Amino acid sequence: MKVAGQSVPRVDGPAKVTGRARYALDLTVPGMTHGAVARSDRAHARILSVDTGEAEAVNGVLEVITGASLAPLDLRFGHVVRDHPALAVDRVLYHGEPVALVVAETRRAAERAARLVSVDYEDLPAVMDADEALGEGAPVLHPERIERTKDEGLDQGGEALVGNLCAAADFGWGDVDAALAAADLVLEGEYRYPMLYGYAMEPYNAIASFEEGSLVVYSTAQHPYMVREDLARIFALPLARVRVVVPYVGGGYGSKSYTKVEPLAALGAYVTGRPVRVALSVEESILTTRSDGARVRARSAFAADGTLLARDFDVVMDSGAYTDNSPVVCAKLANRCFGPYRIGAVRVRVRSAFTNTVPASSLRGFGAPQGNLAGELQMDDAADRLGIDALALRLKNVVRPGEEILPGKRGIDADLPADLDLLTTSLGWPNAPEGRGIGFGISASDAGAHPTSVAMVRLHADGSASAAVGATELGQGSRTVLSQILAEQLGLPMEKVAIVAADTGVTPYERTTGASRTTALVGRSLMAACADAKRRVAELAGEGAEFADAIKAFFGAGGEIIGVGAVRRHGEFRKMPPFWEIGCSGVVAAVDAETGRVRVEQLSTVGDVGFAINPALVHGQDLGAATMGLGAALSEQLVYDGQTLANPNVVDYRVPRCSDIPERLDQILAQRQDGIGPYGAKGAGEGTLNPVGAAVAAAVGRIVGRYPRELPLTPERVWRLAQTEDARV
């Protein structure tokens, strides 16, 4: 291979270092107006009336739009359940929910007017805690349940979705109770993982306009084709007349999955007939989407020799006011919580609860970090109690290549014992430096999502080639990696290939840019498209002909040859998941005994990616994801004070800063070409994050003598833990 496997420079690098890369926020369209959102200051209330008079009187205001003013349009969106109104209609379900949209000639006028929208509410009882929401007598957020769309093939449990139960997953195998009764050691504990905010630095924004009977939207969406479906339904347009264009995106990490502000901008354009931009602030973005916090009750049963006999997980997720993507997170949390181990008996019950809080949806890791915290800490705790080394305990139980961890699913396409060896060697396990603790862990995520991906390759008369794909460039480097695959397949230099991406009016269908899928699945559809194009060249001009010659021979002058390729759930992609994304990460940490402050001094990761088409980009994903894990481990958490968020800003919600980065970083690549993607590649981008929370907690536990059970490990929490007299729980 010539180009694949090389750390070629990013194709978007020059545009990004010069400030010329265009993000949705940088675009303007002629005649553009500005939308600003008036938001609920109640957690749960009935809207009695909305007075827009003062707002309408502000100079420059064109329209003040409320949910009630838009009947008969059905404003609700959602790819699993269409329950999320773009503007509240008769009730608000959380503090910060959009109630009205002001459209004005300037952003300043729109924002000033939005503050003058006056709403008369009748307060209703609110429920702020997920366990309480599922209990008797809690106020019910969605008394009239809307049927699920048939979109996602979810693994559902048998529980009826009533009360505040948003989603449930319930499965298992073996006799868990008998295993618990017969075990030499049973560990039981309750663990808590915080609700997080992705803080993609470009806040949610979109520009919408209606042009010649089509709705055109520029947006920050990770999944433009999903947004297209929501918009088509709201405005009763055919998919062919909704065009969602996604230029460069200033960070995604899952937080820009699915529909956010696009319906608001489109409603503004629908009512005013003018193009409308809706650009949220960071605080408003926090009020738009967060991740699901989780309370995890876990039991693990072991034999004296360390054999993991049974696991029993009972999880409640705090999923906020609307369904959004929480049912999928729920299903994934269930699949990922018990770990890549051989376990004779498993029982998993995950319940996602509606609460009167900001709606929760996807975030990097997607259920995995929440469950992994409990699962991996119990492995460490069991090792201590059984007098077995924590690495040896994992090696004894971890699955071997090809083994299933979920009955009927694809076997593990990775070598986990080898990954654990690489990791623990890097960390110097078990010999921690004086006063330090080592923590490490492993995870396996059923990644790739539903495998639907279409690519189109165009061979041009001058011997160059371009490909149109629907994958969005979020910073992960998709345009670079796909350029490499295109160049490799056609035998062209990088200078002669180009990727055109993410415009539903131009590029072919791509289900999502998430679940670490782009390299593997879009890559394979692109390879199929290249093969199709080459087949056409051979048909026109014979085997081995240059495609430029074939184009000239067929058309005379100009012209092009087009190849298409698709990946669908068929053939080698039939068995789910398309691939497993492995997490294998560890830390060396220190604790300041006086303050409880945790300092992570070393971070090691193993990227089990099958084949690194661009090693520098894989390193970037592995370090970036693990750093987000450090944020959740040490400082990040959204905190509710009563019915309002206490810290909806980047000062009080503290993400990792430059000085937080460990002095020693070791990003190891494991390349065994055992993936379904091009050249044996698998996905990267989430795996290294998933075990970091448990790893930091284990390192801290080994220093202070007691394993923490709740993140983030703030100085106060660690200091209190260190003061506790109890022996290990």
Place this chain on the structure above:
Amino acid sequence: MSATTITTRINGREQTLRVDNAELLLDLLRDRGLTGAKPSCEMEVCGACTVQLDGLPVSACTTLAVELDGRSVETVEHLDAGGELHPVQQAFLERSALQCGFCTPGMVMTAKALLESNPQPTRDEVTHWLEGSICRCTGYEPIVDAVLTAAQKMAA
């Protein structure tokens, strides 16, 4: 709303402008097509809107446009005006010091300002200087490497 006439130099070109007294420097620049500086936190903690004002790095999101009067502002768009990338930009490319790129213009301007005041910083000094610039993608290490690489390039 009152307005003020200011004389300023934007990326080397002297201009006389009538600006609203409440207008932010960031909006003034972006309304003129200089969209390299990005709005994000809007409270002077993330560094994405960093530009150089008389050589010093400032957050354009919390600087008033009228403060430009008699002063000179440089944005990321000006760094390759001579047709060549600035050594800091080259180093960011070489060290893979960017992903989504949204923080990159601010990072580049912050790093450039550092190297102008301290041409041979230590790793700790770079880390300290970048504390006011958030990157959510990279994990920072490649950015620190890039700044040190740029220092070497500029010394050579």
